[in-house]
Amino acid sequence: MVGKFITIEGSEGSGKTTISKFLFEYITSLGIKVILTREPGGVPVSEKIRDIILHEDIDYRTEALLFAASRREHIVKKILPHLKQGYIVLCDRFVDSSLAYQVYGRGLEEKDVVSINDYATELTKPDKTFYLDVNVDKGLERIENRQHNNKMDNEHNEFYVKVKQGYDSIAAKNSDRVIKINANNDIELVKEEIVEKINLLLKKWNCL
Numbered sequence: 560m561v562g563k564f565i566t567i568e569g570s571e572g573s574g575k576t577t578i579s580k581f582l583f584e585y586i587t588s589l590g591i592k593v594i595l596t597r598e599p600g601g602v603p604v605s606e607k608i609r610d611i612i613l614h615e616d617i618d619y620r621t622e623a624l625l626f627a628a629s630r631r632e633h634i635v636k637k638i639l640p641h642l643k644q645g646y647i648v649l650c651d652r653f654v655d656s657s658l659a660y661q662v663y664g665r666g667l668e669e670k671d672v673v674s675i676n677d678y679a680t681e682l683t684k685p686d687k688t689f690y691l692d693v694n695v696d697k698g699l700e701r702i703e704n705r706q707h708n709n710k711m712d713n714e715h716n717e718f719y720v721k722v723k724q725g726y727d728s729i730a731a732k733n734s735d736r737v738i739k740i741n742a743n744n745d746i747e748l749v750k751e752e753i754v755e756k757i758n759l760l761l762k763k764w765n766c767l
């Protein structure tokens with residue numbers, strides 16, 4: 560059986576990393592084959608590209624191209640092979656991040672970012688996406704005390720407002736794929752909602 564591809568999206572302070580790990584542990588506990596991976600990164604070459612993107616001062620188009628290049632390597636070396644072996648592949652960020660951050664946040668042309676990503680992914684799309692929707696102020700408040708270790712953590716408020724508008728618009732346009740989760744809630748409530756939603760999906764996909 561071919562596996563399923565689930566992505567987890569959301570802006571800074573949405574709880575995405577915690578929820579991704581929780582989801583991975585939950586699915587593992589059900590005895591289902593699952594991997595958790597992330598973008599940018601996931602495989603050695605993509606992790607090297609991640610290091611450049613997140614720490615060097617680069618042009619926005621260069622940045623978009625590097626995200627797409629890192630994604631290409633990740634898909635070919637890790638995502639597709641695991642899907643072929645029947646795994647559920649959980650991925651912390653994917654193409655929606657490039658649309659939210661590079662198009663809405665940075666102001667690049669949507670058609671360009673879509674085109675380089677179509678080339679990189681050969682139209683590999685997630686089966687489902689969990690979008691952890693957090694208000695900008697709440698998200699920034701959550702990361703306030705965190706050690707800021709990449710340049711995206713140091714943007715102006717306006718940038719995060721645009722990223723959120725991007726995600727909201729992506730979720731609205733792809734309502735068949737994107738499951739919106741209210742991430743302003745306490746993390747335990749978010750976990751409950753995620754469990755409810757993933758159980759429905761696993762039943763639908765005959766994994767349970």
Ligand code: TYD
Nearest residue numbers: 571598599626652653656657660661709711
């Ligand atoms: P990371 O430290 O993984 O942040 P987070 O925990 O929020 O996922 O850094 C990834 C950053 O890269 C994050 O700010 C979002 C950004 N990004 C893009 O701008 N475009 C992309 O296509 C991807 C995958 C990430």
